Amino acid sequence: MTTLESSALLRVESVVRRFGGLVAVDNVSFDIPRGQVVGLIGPNGAGKSTMFDLITGVRPVSAGEIHFDGRHVTREPTHTRSPRGMSRTFQIVRLFPGLNVLENVLLGLHPKFPDGIWRSLLAGRARVRQEKAGRARAMDLLQFVGLADRARDRIGDLTLGQQRLIDVARALASDPTLLMLDEPAAGLNDAETDNLAQMLSGLRKGGLSMLIVEHDVDFIMNACDKIVVMDRGVKIADDVPAKVRADESVIAAYIGRRAVHAAH
């Protein structure tokens, strides 16, 4: 038990988040072991996206602790968590429409560039080299997601599926140790979903730890080593996919009690 805990990349401990009287996340604990892919599922309003926001620091926790890579990050702001190796995509794609595709991916490399105007100026030729290396890396990532030919295009000219791939490429740019994907398959057609699943399985083989929130059950069962299930803010299951799939309380929460009765 202790060895497993110490090797966990992310540890969420008794985390609570209240919005006024509503408890969106109620005393939830789980961890992501290094190199594993963890799915976070649950019906609408279960608190999955809130959990994501708490882990990345977009919203503060009301109580509880978050440890990432052996460090207590509960009180850290968002912008210092991501340079530690935590990288995320958003449920509603949040690319920057005023920048082209390549520039969006380059922003994923932001922590690698000198911070601020003075430091950029003082970096001199090193900055030129960094910019060049950054552009090459961004291009490699675009090639990885199959969109290298769209590098100069505006975000608005891409389909939703392509935008999601750009979002993933941008999240990968910073060489994260934990990739967090918030409903990556939402709004994608079957071909695009297969394409995404293949890409994620490639990253999984490469040893990248991931946390995936997803509604598509088949997608998540195949993609994950273990699955955490939430319902109305509470964790109701935390196990390998096969066991979660057979869990009565999960089926009840996820499919609805009537459906369970109908199946019996």
Next chain:
Amino acid sequence: MSAVIAPPRQASIYPALAVLVVGAGLPYLLHGGFQLRLAMLVWIYAILCMGFNLLYGYAGQISLGQQTFFAIGAYGFALLQIKAHWPAPLAFVASLAICAAVALALGVPLLRLRSHYLAMATLAFALIFFGVTTRWIDFTGGSTGLSVPPLKFGGARLGRMSIYYLVLALAGAALLLHDFVARGAVGRALQAIRDDETGAAALGVDVTRYKLRIFVLAAVFAGVAGVAFTIVSLRVDPSMSEFHVLVTILTIAVVGGLGSRFGAILGAAVVMILPQTLVQFGELETLIYGVFIVVFLVFLPNGLAGLLDRDNWRGVIAFAKARGGGA
């Protein structure tokens, strides 16, 4: 990965250098003191608007007090020479430091907030400053203002041409810094903040700090413009911080194109020069000018700089190619 596609290069510095070469040659194409003065005014407003462009066009933070920093730079430069008898170069540096300090004091509490708070607070600050400069007559000279001693070098007063090149040097420094920010990682971070603060923070951009940095830089740009204006006009008065200066800044931004590399210079050239050529229409001047601005808003939403952007011509290019291919 054998067939690696080369990434698009970073935008180059050469267009900015070309603008400066044109600026350096300009005095030889112009006739008389009036035209040279007008050219200097174009550069001064270009400096002022480049700061505004970084702040609003790139970072999306609207300040309605840039004209006040313009006046603070000018008053600082004037008063430090007149009252404290500081040499001009020292007064110049100190007045920029004052602009930066005031911006920092305003920005620290304000820039943690989103949306319109900055606009409201800078507007209130502008009104207070204007009130003080008009009424504190002993110190600021009231609405008549102060006259500033002309710049001297080795005991001799600087000539018209020297002053032009001094203004051009200031504009050149501003242009190169503006371009450096616009082309690089800092400009990307600013645009990310403009488009989506939460998204930018998730990628490691320290949103509050970047907003503060650029607010201070824009104030310093305005201060440089204010000093340059004082060097040319040899006087400061409260009208520098009046509302019409702000309107001019906004007009230049719209005509030139917000969030573009050369919009501030193109806009300043048109907005400064056009009214002079419209004087011949007498009473119709304002009307023609107004119609002109409306036409700009309707047909060139990205301003003059939009005409330089290849992206905006894609439709035309595709159409031409289709016609060419069909023939």
